Amino acid sequence: MQNFIQAYSWINLRFLLEGLWVTIYVSAISVVLSFIIGSVLGIIRYMKIKYVSMIVGFIIDIIRNLPLLLIIFFMYFGLPSTFGIRLNTVGAAIVALTIFESAMLAEIIRSGIQSIDVGQMEAARSNGLTYLQALWHVILPQAFRNMVPPIVSQFVSLVKDSSLATIILLPELMYHSQIIYGQNTNYMIPMFIAMAALYFIICFLLSQLSKHLAKQLN
Amino acid sequence: MISILTNNWSSLMEGVKYTIESSLIALIGSLILGVIFAMLEISPNKTVHIIGRTYVEIFRNIPLLVVAMFFYIVMPQFIPGLDGFTAGTIGLTIYTSAFIAETVRAGIESVDVGQMEAARSNGMTYLQSMRFIVLPQAIKIVVPPLGNQFVNLVKNSSVLAFLAGFDLMYQGNLIASTTFKTTDTYLAVGLLYLIMTMPLSYLMRYLEKRWSKNPQA
Numbered sequence: 001m002q003n004f005i006q007a008y009s010w011i012n013l014r015f016l017l018e019g020l021w022v023t024i025y026v027s028a029i030s031v032v033l034s035f036i037i038g039s040v041l042g043i044i045r046y047m048k049i050k051y052v053s054m055i056v057g058f059i060i061d062i063i064r065n066l067p068l069l070l071i072i073f074f075m076y077f078g079l080p081s082t083f084g085i086r087l088n089t090v091g092a093a094i095v096a097l098t099i100f101e102s103a104m105l106a107e108i109i110r111s112g113i114q115s116i117d118v119g120q121m122e123a124a125r126s127n128g129l130t131y132l133q134a135l136w137h138v139i140l141p142q143a144f145r146n147m148v149p150p151i152v153s154q155f156v157s158l159v160k161d162s163s164l165a166t167i168i169l170l171p172e173l174m175y176h177s178q179i180i181y182g183q184n185t186n187y188m189i190p191m192f193i194a195m196a197a198l199y200f201i202i203c204f205l206l207s208q209l210s211k212h213l214a215k216q217l218n
Numbered sequence: 219m220i221s222i223l224t225n226n227w228s229s230l231m232e233g234v235k236y237t238i239e240s241s242l243i244a245l246i247g248s249l250i251l252g253v254i255f256a257m258l259e260i261s262p263n264k265t266v267h268i269i270g271r272t273y274v275e276i277f278r279n280i281p282l283l284v285v286a287m288f289f290y291i292v293m294p295q296f297i298p299g300l301d302g303f304t305a306g307t308i309g310l311t312i313y314t315s316a317f318i319a320e321t322v323r324a325g326i327e328s329v330d331v332g333q334m335e336a337a338r339s340n341g342m343t344y345l346q347s348m349r350f351i352v353l354p355q356a357i358k359i360v361v362p363p364l365g366n367q368f369v370n371l372v373k374n375s376s377v378l379a380f381l382a383g384f385d386l387m388y389q390g391n392l393i394a395s396t397t398f399k400t401t402d403t404y405l406a407v408g409l410l411y412l413i414m415t416m417p418l419s420y421l422m423r424y425l426e427k428r429w430s431k432n433p434q435a
Contacts, residue, residue, distance in 0.1 A: 061416065061419070061420075062412060062416075064419070065369065065373070065411070065412055065415040065416045065419055066373065066408050066411055066412065066415075067373040067374070067375075067376035067387065067411060068373070068376075069376040069377065069379065069387055070376065070387060070390075070404060070407060070408055070411065073387075073390075073391070073394075073400075073404055074400075074401070074404045074408075077394065077400040077404075078400045078401040078404050079401075081398070081399075081400045081401055082400075082401040156278075156279065160279075160280070160281035160282070161281070163281040163283045163284065164281075164283060164377070166283070166380075167379075167380065174281070174283060174284065174287075181291075188291060188292050188295075189292055192284065192287075192288050192291075192292055195284055196280050196284055196288075199279065199280050199281055199284060200276065200279045200280055203278075203279035203280075204275065204279045207278075207279065
């Protein structure tokens with residue numbers, strides 16, 4: 001019990017919260033970027049443009065089937081040695097997370113759009129809308145409603161996956177708690193509990209938000 | 219890249235072996251745990267339902283790395299001799315079982331309630347109607363997402379690299395740090411991962427398409 005009281009001293013808690021802030025900050029930027037890129041890629045895949053959609057689809061499949069950890073390593077250690085691009089830890093983490101999650105989201109968005117009845121597109125087109133207009137005004141708003149829960153749960157995975165960036169020493173929640181229990185091994189269990197609780201709170205709130213949104217939209 | 223593959227073939231294959239071994243053990247373990255917790259979740263008993271729900275919500279919302287590290291760093295205090303591979307595999311099993319429970323629960327719930335009611339009113343017990351009526355119908359809905367979970371398992375087993383679990387990612391890092399050919403090494407490792415994951419994920423996409431078109435097939 002003594003360990004717990006000492007472990008949760010103000011200095012340690014503040015240090016954990018600083019880590020939490022980096023987690024949130026890196027995740028938030030990656031969420032925004034990957035949502036934009038994922039939407040574009042998903043729509044390109046849906047539109048079936050000759051060759052382009054096929055190539056985009058193949059690249060998405062490759063990224064989706066690789067471990068995120070490998071992409072993080074590649075961005076941090078591979079890029080400087082071959083291409084001379086040196087990203088700092090935050091940059092490498094954001095780029096790796098964005099690439100991986102964009103591919104995941106593209107697939108969600110493609111299947112969301114595909115689930116809308118073909119008749120909708122045909123009706124919009126025969127009412128004189130162009131293909132892109134029909135997509136933007138008729139198909140996407142309907143598809144978006146179905147996509148909210150899987151998209152948000154992908155964002156939840158993104159927050160969780162950001163913990164993998166500890167391996168390139170991104171100063172996020174996991175890394176900061178490792179530093180604390182590295183200094184005093186008595187703090188191990190309290191730190192694991194704190195870390196798990198903080199991740200849980202963020203992710204649980206996000207999933208509750210998605211449930212709420214899904215209810216509102218329908 | 220070719221030279222990396224040929225020069226380090228044996229250690230890469232060693233890594234592949236550990237990756238597959240860990241993923242398979244975790245798959246079997248998490249299937250068993252997942253089905254048990256899915257059953258708890260759909261149980262009509264309120265307390266049992268809450269136990270199942272809590273387990274699933276907790277492990278779905280905590281990063282795999284935290285779970286795996288817990289078994290690697292904290293648990294050896296209580297269970298001496300727990301190595302990285304075992305700890306990582308236990309972590310993977312528990313983490314994945316929450317997702318499998320969720321998939322199985324959704325599959326079971328998608329079977330019409332009338333099926334269960336009809337089975338019950340024909341004199342079957344709750345467990346009998348589950349076993350003979352509901353589960354066989356749920357399996358077709360559940361198999362493609364479960365296959366995707368296995369693909370995720372293979373990818374997620376790369377956290378063993380954090381725990382000295384000798385998996386493919388770990389071997390790749392060793393090779394990268396001794397040869398300094400980081401890009402080539404990671405490309406080679408990526409290729410090996412793709413060989414393991416891609417055929418399976420295409421197969422699951424095919425099954426999903428086929429069974430959703432014609433549920434009787």
